[in-house]
Amino acid sequence: MPSTSLDRSPYLLAARGEPVPHTPVWFMRQAGRALPEYRKVREGISMLESCMRPDLVVEITLQPVRRYGVDAAIFFSDIVAPLQFAGYDIEIKPGIGPVAADPIRDAAGIAAVRPVTAADVPYTTEAVQQLVSELGGTPLIGFAGAPFTVASYLVEGGPSKDFAKTKAMMHGNPELWHALADRLADVAIAYLAVQVEAGASAIQLFDSWAGGLSPRDYERFVLPHSAKVFEALKSYGVPRVHFGVNTGELLGLMSAAGADVVGVDWRVPLDEAVRRLDTPKPVQGNLDPALLFAGWEAIEPEIDRILDEGKKAPGHIFNLGHGVPPDADPDVLQRIAKYVQTRSAQ
Amino acid sequence: MPSTSLDRSPYLLAARGEPVPHTPVWFMRQAGRALPEYRKVREGISMLESCMRPDLVVEITLQPVRRYGVDAAIFFSDIVAPLQFAGYDIEIKPGIGPVAADPIRDAAGIAAVRPVTAADVPYTTEAVQQLVSELGGTPLIGFAGAPFTVASYLVEGGPSKDFAKTKAMMHGNPELWHALADRLADVAIAYLAVQVEAGASAIQLFDSWAGGLSPRDYERFVLPHSAKVFEALKSYGVPRVHFGVNTGELLGLMSAAGADVVGVDWRVPLDEAVRRLDTPKPVQGNLDPALLFAGWEAIEPEIDRILDEGKKAPGHIFNLGHGVPPDADPDVLQRIAKYVQTRSAQ
Numbered sequence: 001m002p003s004t005s006l007d008r009s010p011y012l013l014a015a016r017g018e019p020v021p022h023t024p025v026w027f028m029r030q031a032g033r034a035l036p037e038y039r040k041v042r043e044g045i046s047m048l049e050s051c052m053r054p055d056l057v058v059e060i061t062l063q064p065v066r067r068y069g070v071d072a073a074i075f076f077s078d079i080v081a082p083l084q085f086a087g088y089d090i091e092i093k094p095g096i097g098p099v100a101a102d103p104i105r106d107a108a109g110i111a112a113v114r115p116v117t118a119a120d121v122p123y124t125t126e127a128v129q130q131l132v133s134e135l136g137g138t139p140l141i142g143f144a145g146a147p148f149t150v151a152s153y154l155v156e157g158g159p160s161k162d163f164a165k166t167k168a169m170m171h172g173n174p175e176l177w178h179a180l181a182d183r184l185a186d187v188a189i190a191y192l193a194v195q196v197e198a199g200a201s202a203i204q205l206f207d208s209w210a211g212g213l214s215p216r217d218y219e220r221f222v223l224p225h226s227a228k229v230f231e232a233l234k235s236y237g238v239p240r241v242h243f244g245v246n247t248g249e250l251l252g253l254m255s256a257a258g259a260d261v262v263g264v265d266w267r268v269p270l271d272e273a274v275r276r277l278d279t280p281k282p283v284q285g286n287l288d289p290a291l292l293f294a295g296w297e298a299i300e301p302e303i304d305r306i307l308d309e310g311k312k313a314p315g316h317i318f319n320l321g322h323g324v325p326p327d328a329d330p331d332v333l334q335r336i337a338k339y340v341q342t343r344s345a346q
Numbered sequence: 347m348p349s350t351s352l353d354r355s356p357y358l359l360a361a362r363g364e365p366v367p368h369t370p371v372w373f374m375r376q377a378g379r380a381l382p383e384y385r386k387v388r389e390g391i392s393m394l395e396s397c398m399r400p401d402l403v404v405e406i407t408l409q410p411v412r413r414y415g416v417d418a419a420i421f422f423s424d425i426v427a428p429l430q431f432a433g434y435d436i437e438i439k440p441g442i443g444p445v446a447a448d449p450i451r452d453a454a455g456i457a458a459v460r461p462v463t464a465a466d467v468p469y470t471t472e473a474v475q476q477l478v479s480e481l482g483g484t485p486l487i488g489f490a491g492a493p494f495t496v497a498s499y500l501v502e503g504g505p506s507k508d509f510a511k512t513k514a515m516m517h518g519n520p521e522l523w524h525a526l527a528d529r530l531a532d533v534a535i536a537y538l539a540v541q542v543e544a545g546a547s548a549i550q551l552f553d554s555w556a557g558g559l560s561p562r563d564y565e566r567f568v569l570p571h572s573a574k575v576f577e578a579l580k581s582y583g584v585p586r587v588h589f590g591v592n593t594g595e596l597l598g599l600m601s602a603a604g605a606d607v608v609g610v611d612w613r614v615p616l617d618e619a620v621r622r623l624d625t626p627k628p629v630q631g632n633l634d635p636a637l638l639f640a641g642w643e644a645i646e647p648e649i650d651r652i653l654d655e656g657k658k659a660p661g662h663i664f665n666l667g668h669g670v671p672p673d674a675d676p677d678v679l680q681r682i683a684k685y686v687q688t689r690s691a692q
Contacts, residue, residue: 167637291513
């Protein structure tokens, strides 16, 4: 492969553990409600509809790149979007989250879940292709939800604090659980494959809520399915990033599942996070999003600390420890991006 | 002190790290909505009112002891109850949680928060005295919320997922934060002192949400205030238990704050938890409450594992890793209590 500006972009260099001109930075959920321009284009348009309109996906994905000057774009989508595209009845309710019409209780419920094919989602292919063309040297990260986190919505019927029904299925009916998680691995694989084949330069698999599980449960009930996703995407040769909040106990296992880069929330310093991986790998993170509201005097030393701790990793992609809160001030995010890029280039 | 049946109760023996006839067991939030007899006596009576009526506090505290045969009772209260008793305007909304009328933003807000005196809460003294008399050889655990968790409700105005305003205050206005947390330490000390002086045999300080903090933030902003609470209660000579969910990264610090017993959620096995403490101490936990819904076949091996792992600690008090869910089946809890007591006595 010839070395292009994209191939030598700070994000991809860091994700491969190669030397970088500056520490790359982007923000999880950077395309979202914190941006007035996002709220404007989404007005009166449902999440599902916006995910099916290439013009909107392109615009929304590009907005934070323009505004913040971040080193990567992430494909605008939702973890349940590929289920919806394939006809599964789940709604993303504003202010609540995904709500399943018919929570999964048995094998018949699983039958309604199917992976997309490229033919199902021409709008996804079109949006990715156009984004790659417009982004030039800035990489586009493909997006999908991991089997456990997606399953939790399908089994609980909506957002949950304790995942009681999901864990009850794991322990009480492991066969059913594994069938569901395996199906959801196929859903993630198919959706990510469409994005990578259309030109995405990396993928991030979000297992946002995996931190609710003990390492024992994670290893037995979740790891095999996330590993299937990573393995299936290996041949594409793009960096595979894995992230969940509250995963201090799980970092080694999530890494062992086959991630090339491991995302870390704010609870574990990056130098300690690297020690917990199965083998040293690049890491992503990990400014506490709550700090966005604490004033620049409080933010700057935290960035300095995180950049220092990140030097202990083979590669560091700066990010928040979780998604951008909807009420964050875009000016603060812009200042953080600029500061990370400038400070780390010194 | 002469050796009484109370003094030789399995709970107090385990909390002191002495040999036990069986592993003691109780359940956090054992007095609560999972019990039909609780729902009945609470009908039409607000949380605050029920906390101010000794007859109700006694009845509700005793209900799970009767029903489950647990080895300890915990004083029925709420973490914001002592604030209410002292005139602070905060309401416990059913299905939501504590909601503050006037969230704290400045020093004037803190002035409205004051510790109770024994004279403020004759109903608390009366309820504890009557409970101790009725409980006989079963210990009563005193109850209070820790400064951080209580502060989070006062600063956010209600329950929060990310504690953004609380963390913003810590980092953006540390002086104000420390003044508030110090005041809330006094609130906890005063409320626990009333309970211990009326006869409670142990205390548990709930820092339920401390796990939202990084160890760095915990150590700087929270530990000194929780340590003040433990230090103030030291001279009473009763075991002091400390608990929060999601505190895998914080166990050593929470222990170092001055706890005699450290509660552990389901994410960290008890043998590993003991290794994380500043010095080996008795531990409490740690069955995942979600397992209550998974069927006995799934529960029994988990109890066996936890009892085995607990043997690595100087003492083990069996409990859930968090509170009893409102929709838990009391028969399952009863069976767990019986099983723990029988199995561990073999």
